[in-house]
Amino acid sequence: MRNLISLLREVGLQPTPQRLAVAQYVLATTSHPTADEVFEKARKKCPTLSRATVYNTLARLSEKGLVRPQTIMEGVVVFDAYMEKHHHFIDEDTGTIHDVPWGDLVVSGAENLREYEIREYQVVMRGRRRSG
Amino acid sequence: MRNLISLLREVGLQPTPQRLAVAQYVLATTSHPTADEVFEKARKKCPTLSRATVYNTLARLSEKGLVRPQTIMEGVVVFDAYMEKHHHFIDEDTGTIHDVPWGDLVVSGAENLREYEIREYQVVMRGRRRSG
DNA sequence: GTTCGTGCAAACGGTTTGCAACAAT
DNA sequence: ATTGTTGCAAACCGTTTGCACGAAC
Numbered sequence: 001m002r003n004l005i006s007l008l009r010e011v012g013l014q015p016t017p018q019r020l021a022v023a024q025y026v027l028a029t030t031s032h033p034t035a036d037e038v039f040e041k042a043r044k045k046c047p048t049l050s051r052a053t054v055y056n057t058l059a060r061l062s063e064k065g066l067v068r069p070q071t072i073m074e075g076v077v078v079f080d081a082y083m084e085k086h087h088h089f090i091d092e093d094t095g096t097i098h099d100v101p102w103g104d105l106v107v108s109g110a111e112n113l114r115e116y117e118i119r120e121y122q123v124v125m126r127g128r129r130r131s132g
Numbered sequence: 133m134r135n136l137i138s139l140l141r142e143v144g145l146q147p148t149p150q151r152l153a154v155a156q157y158v159l160a161t162t163s164h165p166t167a168d169e170v171f172e173k174a175r176k177k178c179p180t181l182s183r184a185t186v187y188n189t190l191a192r193l194s195e196k197g198l199v200r201p202q203t204i205m206e207g208v209v210v211f212d213a214y215m216e217k218h219h220h221f222i223d224e225d226t227g228t229i230h231d232v233p234w235g236d237l238v239v240s241g242a243e244n245l246r247e248y249e250i251r252e253y254q255v256v257m258r259g260r261r262r263s264g
Numbered sequence: 265g266t267t268c269g270t271g272c273a274a275a276c277g278g279t280t281t282g283c284a285a286c287a288a289t
Numbered sequence: 290a291t292t293g294t295t296g297c298a299a300a301c302c303g304t305t306t307g308c309a310c311g312a313a314c
Contacts, residue, residue, distance in 0.1 A: 014313070016269065036303075050271045055304065072256075074203045075279085076303070089248050104245060107255055109237040116221050116230070119259035123239055124204075127251035146288070148294065168278075182296045187279065207304085208278070 011064040021046035022057040026067055032078040032097040072124055073097070087123040100125070143196040153178035154189040158199055164210040164229040204256055205229070219255040232257070 004023055008015040021042040026033065033041070039054045058079055061067040069077045072088055078097060087100040105123050136155055140147040153174040158165065165173070171186045190211055193199040201209045204220055210229060219232035237255050 014268070016312090018270070034303085048271080051303095052272080052305085053270060056269080069206075071204065071206045074201075074209065077206065089245070089250070092251065098248070100245065105239055105241040107237055107239050110257070113221070113232065113236060113257075115262050116257065117260045117262055118221070118257045119224065121255055121257035123253055123255050125242070125245075125248065125250045125253040128249045130247050130249055146293070148287090150295070166278085180296080183278095184280080184297080185295060188294080 007066075011066065013060055013064065017046050018042075018049050018053045019057050019060075021049060022054055023061060023066070026058065026061065026079055027081045030082065030099065032070065032080055034076045034078055038079065070097075085120070085122070087125070089125045089127070091129045092126050093128055096129075098129075139198075143198065145192055145196065149178050150174075150181050150185045151189050151192075153181060154186055155193060155198070158190065158193065158211055159213045162214065162231065164202065164212055166208045166210055170211065202229075217252070217254070219257070221257045221259070223261045224258050225260055228261075230261075 004020055004027075005015040008019060008023065013019060022038060024045065025041045026038050029041075031037075035051075035054055035058055038058065039049065039051055042054065043049045058067065058069075062069055062079075065083065066081065068080045068083060070080050070088070071077055072090065073095070080099075082099050085102045087102070087105055089098040089100050090096070091098065100123070107121065107123065110118055110121065136152055136159075137147040140151060140155060145151060154170060156177065157173045158170050163169075167183075167186055167190055170190065171181065171183055174186065175181045190199065190201075194201055194211075197215065198213065200212045200215060202212050202220070203209055204222065205227070212231075214231050217234045219234070219237055221230040221232050222228070223230065232255070239253065239255065242250055242253065
């Protein structure tokens with residue numbers, strides 16, 4: 001899409017077909033994909049895409065603030081394009097990660113932790129998604 | 133120590149020299165060591181110790197509820213023997229993880245997240261430790 | 265023509281597994 | 290005898306790196 005091309009140009013990245021395929025997928029999904037999931041999905045749009053380019057592109061998107069790597073799952077980094085502050089709920093049955101809007105939870109008491117200069121924080125919840 | 137031997141027996145683990153060395157270190161430290169750090173330290177007490185046994189022992193200590201693996205750092209699992217509920221602060225300068233007592237923070241609003249059955253949660257904070 | 269981006273394959277680091285030897289029950 | 294535990298080495302998996310080719314400026 002024209003928008004994506006402009007977006008990449010704005011942040012100083014050449015809009016190659018590979019980067020477009022990666023960005024198109026990772027910026028649109030809310031599924032918190034791993035690098036390998038991005039690779040599988042984006043390769044459908046751009047079959048020549050290699051793993052190295054996926055890792056490379058995700059690193060640059062992250063540097064440019066378009067995506068945030070999250071280390072909340074065992075063994076893998078997942079990528080989150082929802083850039084506003086928010087919390088996470090991890091469904092232990094399925095491994096699915098859900099975004100929880102910032103305003104849904106209030107954390108109080110951090111002001112009293114004087115030994116720490118808190119740059120960011122989030123609540124990480126684990127459990128089951130309700131069936132109903 | 134006699135206590136450690138009884139403890140391992142109580143949870144149904146044979147108190148071998150290797151397990152004693154691993155348990156003695158990981159249950160006493162508050163430094164959130166990685167498996168490899170446990171290996172290095174415990175090997176001083178028990179030079180025949182292998183990496184496989186460290187991973188094996190940590191997995192069992194975890195099953196038995198004596199230790200909790202935490203996935204809050206990039207690329208590694210760290211082990212926490214502080215089993216009461218608590219939060220974590222990660223010093224981004226040093227990579228050090230600090231335990232934050234449960235009562236120091238209050239999280240409210242979780243009751244309203246009706247789609248989720250929350251089994252556990254913690255606040256994960258990142259920043260710098262204050263110099264003063 | 266110099267820089268940037270790519271694919272490939274090899275390397276890497278943390279973790280798991282298969283297996284044969286051995287100790288405990 | 291059966292089961293549990295160990296060390297070793299190989300396998301594994303996610304990620305990074307080196308490099309030579311090609312495209313963009």
